[in-house]
Amino acid sequence: MAKITFSIFIIVPMVGLSLAADTLGTNSSIRRGETLVSSDLTFELGFFTPGNSSMSYLGIWYKFSPNTVVWVANKNNPLVDHNGVLAFNNAGNLVVLNQSSGVVWSSTMPRVLQNPIAQLLNSGNLVLRDNSVSSSDEAYSWQSFDYPSDTLLASMKLVLNLKTGFERRLTPWKSMDDPSPGDYVHVLNYSQGLPQYEVVQVHGHSKKYRTGHWNGVQFVGVPFVETRAVVFLFVYNETEISYMFEVQDRQLSAMMKLNSLGVLQLFVLNRSRxxxxxxxxxxxRDVCDLYGRCGANAICSGTLCECVKGFMPRSPDEWVVLNFSNGCKRTLPTNCSKGEGFWEIKKVKLPDVLEVTLNRSMSLKECKDECLKNCSCTAYANSDIRGGGSGCLMWFGDLIDMRAIEEGNRVQTLYVRVSASELDQEKSLLLTWQRRFDIVIGIARGLLYLHCDSKLQVIHRDLKASNILLDGDLNPKISDFGLARIFGANEKEARTKRVIGTYGYMAPEYAMDGKFSLKSDIYSFGVLLLEIVSGKKNRGFSHPSHYHNLLGHVSK
Incomplete structure (x- = not known):
């Protein structure tokens, strides 16, 4: 019988072999064109040239999106040619070598490993460990996650170790062609024991954006967003302060990047679609998120700025404008006088914690009392909103970087100190425009009755706000006729040597010459009308650019 021989050829693509290689040992190296790939085929490590640059860098990128680089090793020391090599040196450190310049980057491990290997994990983390130790032990001697570039990946923490002081922060590329550190940094601010994250310009240390401090549930300036795509986790304990996010759907990839303009963006990609x-x-998110957008003591809403209660614009002629930045000053300085209180501002990003004191054990009522005792205290709020609120946070000096927040219900309330007069025409806010109109019409009808419909023509002579009584339904009644005069049928005007009434409501001819008539009451009614509309008193009215009363201000 003849023998039949079968020849079976198994063709294994070289690409397939490289995809399975996620580790690098001491006897291997990587040159341009060679890569490590994570076992789930998500991330890839190798040499790349960004944009239009001629320089070469060692980096990590998404395998399915090669232009999306998430980590760069030698960002400060680029290779001028394509002859770079990634290998281990005699000390067990991972190094990038160049034929002409030698070592341009090193992992700089704190201890020497006997049998080191490098592994690119499915998380995108490049780790160094001893090959004799199980990878599941996470006993890493060095990891790329500790030295972020511009990208925060899922399960990667931005952390501050409160015991060692070690910190991770994001730094953007200088440009799309240059991964060296740009002009901004995304960093944790832990002043006053109140953690908040900020985007800060490196030169000059000016802030571009801040999240607001952590209030036990969220960062006060970040609206609560519920999404199935990612979940954000924040840790704040005696050991560390950190935040990270996790992806809920395996079909999704997500990353957070800080771009060269200082904008922090969360990107999501559905790989199946x-x-x-x-x-x-x-x-x-918008101009109101820009740090100090409206200057001191002002709230940004939409694109506009508005002084908080008790403050007025520093530049009256340029009040509600897009580029407003001068801030506001107090109309009436508080000096712990009797009757001072607080104006309640709901749903607001609390001011920056610049000049503050924090007492975590105080209640909100105790916080209010403590603030009233200190003439320098300008505002207060709970430091933690959990369980109905606790802790006392008090501000001293100007209130910086506030914005109105409409989204969600987990934001805070700020209590701003105001004088007794400011607490009052606030009570006037309870009167809607329709209510005010009805009151004005009611007063006008009362005057019409006195002047025309009554059997006897009556001149009130002391028409003012305190002589207008409101019943339970806010219907006005003219009262106090102690100074009233009755005119005869042919009498149009009278004169008195004794001028009696209330300054601010008196007609000029009556105040100066003692002349009074129907016109005197009509003048007083006009003053009263302005007060009802503006919510301000004629006498005692103040303005930064002149010394006129309310009538003078309106006529000006």
Missing amino acids: SATWNVMLEFP
């Missing part, structure tokens, strides 16, 4: 990254969140 598209190869395009979509921006899910962005900070700053």
